[in-house]
Amino acid sequence: MLTAKEIRDSFKNFFESKGHHIVPSAPMVIKDDPTLMFTNAGMNQFKDIILGNHPAKYQRVADSQKCLRVSGKHNDLEEVGHDTYHHTMFEMLGNWSFGDYFKKEAISWAWEYLVEVLKLNPEHLYATVFEGSPEEGLGRDDEAASYWEQFLPKDHIINGNKHDNFWEMGDTGPCGPCSEIHIDLRPAEERAKISGRDLVNHDHPQVIEIWNLVFMQYNRKADGSLEPLPAKVIDTGMGFERLCMALQGKTSNYDTDVFQPMLKAIAAMSGTEYGKDKQQDIAMRVIADHIRTIAFSITDGQLPSNAKAGYVIRRILRRAVRYGYTFLGQKQAFMYKLLPVLIDNMGEAYPELIAQKALIEKVIKEEEESFLRTLETGIRLLDKTMEDTKANGKTEISGKDAFILYDTFGFPLDLTELILRENGMTVNIEEF
Ligand code: SER
Numbered sequence: 001m002l003t004a005k006e007i008r009d010s011f012k013n014f015f016e017s018k019g020h021h022i023v024p025s026a027p028m029v030i031k032d033d034p035t036l037m038f039t040n041a042g043m044n045q046f047k048d049i050i051l052g053n054h055p056a057k058y059q060r061v062a063d064s065q066k067c068l069r070v071s072g073k074h075n076d077l078e079e080v081g082h083d084t085y086h087h088t089m090f091e092m093l094g095n096w097s098f099g100d101y102f103k104k105e106a107i108s109w110a111w112e113y114l115v116e117v118l119k120l121n122p123e124h125l126y127a128t129v130f131e132g133s134p135e136e137g138l139g140r141d142d143e144a145a146s147y148w149e150q151f152l153p154k155d156h157i158i159n160g161n162k163h164d165n166f167w168e169m170g171d172t173g174p175c176g177p178c179s180e181i182h183i184d185l186r187p188a189e190e191r192a193k194i195s196g197r198d199l200v201n202h203d204h205p206q207v208i209e210i211w212n213l214v215f216m217q218y219n220r221k222a223d224g225s226l227e228p229l230p231a232k233v234i235d236t237g238m239g240f241e242r243l244c245m246a247l248q249g250k251t252s253n254y255d256t257d258v259f260q261p262m263l264k265a266i267a268a269m270s271g272t273e274y275g276k277d278k279q280q281d282i283a284m285r286v287i288a289d290h291i292r293t294i295a296f297s298i299t300d301g302q303l304p305s306n307a308k309a310g311y312v313i314r315r316i317l318r319r320a321v322r323y324g325y326t327f328l329g330q331k332q333a334f335m336y337k338l339l340p341v342l343i344d345n346m347g348e349a350y351p352e353l354i355a356q357k358a359l360i361e362k363v364i365k366e367e368e369e370s371f372l373r374t375l376e377t378g379i380r381l382l383d384k385t386m387e388d389t390k391a392n393g394k395t396e397i398s399g400k401d402a403f404i405l406y407d408t409f410g411f412p413l414d415l416t417e418l419i420l421r422e423n424g425m426t427v428n429i430e431e432f
Helices: 004-017 042-050 103-117 142-148 188-193 240-247 260-269 278-299 308-327 335-346 357-391 399-407 413-422
Strands: 060-068 089-098 125-130 157-160 166-168 173-184 207-220 226-239
Touching (some): 004 089, 004 103, 042 060, 042 089, 042 173, 042 207, 060 278, 089 240, 089 278, 103 125, 103 142, 103 173, 103 207, 103 226, 125 142, 142 173, 166 207, 173 226, 207 240, 260 278, 260 335, 278 308, 308 335, 308 413, 399 413
Antiparallel strands (some): 060 089, 125 173, 173 207, 207 226
């Protein structure tokens, strides 16, 4: 079985053999693009090349990029931990062509890599193509479909709408039709009952997208119009953790060697085991996911704070602390103690973690301690409010109570809402 490290290396080696220059991951935190707080895709670092503002140093590049999808157009935060295949931070394996090869090579190399190099079963693969959009004046991507037909039977090629098959970086910027490769990881008896074709893009945890091949052809302007790019660009992105799941024969990203050491450490620290209790498992997945995001944000220069990108990181850290506190009995700072496990697992591929270990530990520990103080008081008060509300036969707490929690005790509104939801209650937000 290939390890995560071997898989990452094999991707780079494959594209190097196809004439690509391997570049390092860009930082996950973006400081010079007002349209984006965090790197949400491998192509971000190439935005100016794609738009034609900068010449490309190499026409073919490939990398593994640290990405974060927690704000703006691409935001997966609420799913993380509850399902088994979304993450806040994830690694995206990508290959690019800046005005060099286009759809034909992108599709045939993707196929060659997955099927010939990695030996994934082609019968379990599906490709989607853009069905077109009359309102944008765009037709179906027959060209991409014709290349897929060389590899896949017609019933494994699926039309997709603008939402799924027209990729955009944000409200403005580079975009274009895309073809996604989906994989069906279900056992044979389930595959016999329902075709994978019917489950593509239906949020099934074992029929999932693994690779997106974007055929960048346009720049979305602020007025919503599409302007052709100066040169056609290939931008592909493959979910590394999902690929590991497929290759390691698992049905959850968290069962791969990317996450297992961390989950074991969290379980040991909490005196439990992963896989025993649904709610505890969610909490452990949340923590295993979020510790990566927090550590990498700090190494990339974004500390938790009260505003903008810093507040997003603070909220992620608090989400993890809260799950640990409520479901794993972690009443003291604990996340900072997980750093050696993370370094052991990812320090070789990302040496910045090793270089900044002391800083990361210190920042996380301080942040945890300060939030735990807020948490204790807030949870106590909220419990009391919920009890009183229920005693009055109601399920909605007053917005004034939520405001006092927030204003006087620093207890975040989103946390109040989350805890209320978990208890089947709501808040009257008009009164907040
Ligand atoms: N930009 C595309 C994505 O993020 C492909 O890399 O999915």
